[in-house]
Amino acid sequence: MNETNDGFTVALLDASVGETPAERNFGRELDADVRAYKVSEGEFPPQVETASFDVDAVVVSGSQTSVYDDESWIGRTEAWVRDAVDAGVPLLGVCWGHQLLAQAVGGEVEPMGGMGELGYETVRRLEDADPLFDGVESSFLAFETHTDEVTALPASATPLAETDRSLQAFRVENAWGVQFHPEYDRDTARWVTENKRGWLTDEQVDAILDTITSGRHAETAQAARVFDNFLAFARRRHPMAEGRSLDDCSVQDTHNS
Template structure:
């Protein structure tokens, strides 16, 4: 099964040498599940030929807002709707979660409650999962035909099932401890309040459930593939 990775942002220049781009993080996250991968830098205007170019799709995180005026966002939204109509399985992470919700009729906004950074606990289908987060924007209005399957006190729409073939999640299962440390060092200062950075730093050694969520992603792709 070939998974197409739609890259919607680039890794910070201070981190890319050690960690590579976001597509590599997802390839490592899903290693061992029998997938092959192909990447498309949609942030640079590179799009797949059609929705059937791959058997499933991942939309990555990004420093950009889903509501921002970038030339690649309207065609990405159109592609998302085409994928949904074709019932090809698709998973969105952070920005991917947001842009899918927006494309399908929901609303994304800069959250008045501020940032979530570092390890966060979520209730996902009745299970507690600890995952690294890095976001200020949130899905504030759901699209039609959407089920909320994950939330916490800070983010009420943290994981969604949209229609019959789309799974989205606000935090980052692909972010490991070392990469999150890099974000705290290079991306956080001047953007995220210092007290939140300090708390995230203190919590950084908390084990996450990235592998468990990766298993869920793999099952979702396989169960919804044609």
């Protein structure tokens, strides 16, 4: 995608470690001017509510780390995200970003045990009316790769989706988290699974690889709709839209619980 030239800018907080497909995948899926910041290497956007802050929405990527790891950049990212939520900046956290958002607003993240969720899973929506899932079916297929999960949310957050094993989406103010990976293409799904060798047995890895077919992956198109829905929501709060400033846009809307 990334064909829109309307001055709408998304800051991508890339929490992945080392060379990964994260920036490429989000750049392809987000129809906006995407500015990537490698937060795992200490690169951050300007602080929210300062004169130099000039982005319209924020996306936080996945990572090979845990959000509760004792790394200075993780604590700094959590504080930055908390400030963005408090300021009403539209924000979407994906996988690790979903967990970090939960932790930043007072939720809890813990290890799942075992191999977690790896591969295609059926996600079930819990709420009928939320803009992130406009046009998305009540259950849909998504690719998962995580061994931590959000186990508790603050009272201000609304759970939005789940699998049989874990919370898959929630909303707090103008921010959402999704545990699944709507940005993955088939090559990334295979790359991530191959990298599990040594942690999982070859038989386990091969069994998951066998499911990553072009036909199967095409079924995740419903999951990818969350990007268009998120950007549509964020554009309604674009500082230049209809001559309004961000302060003119209420943090609440008719979909917020």
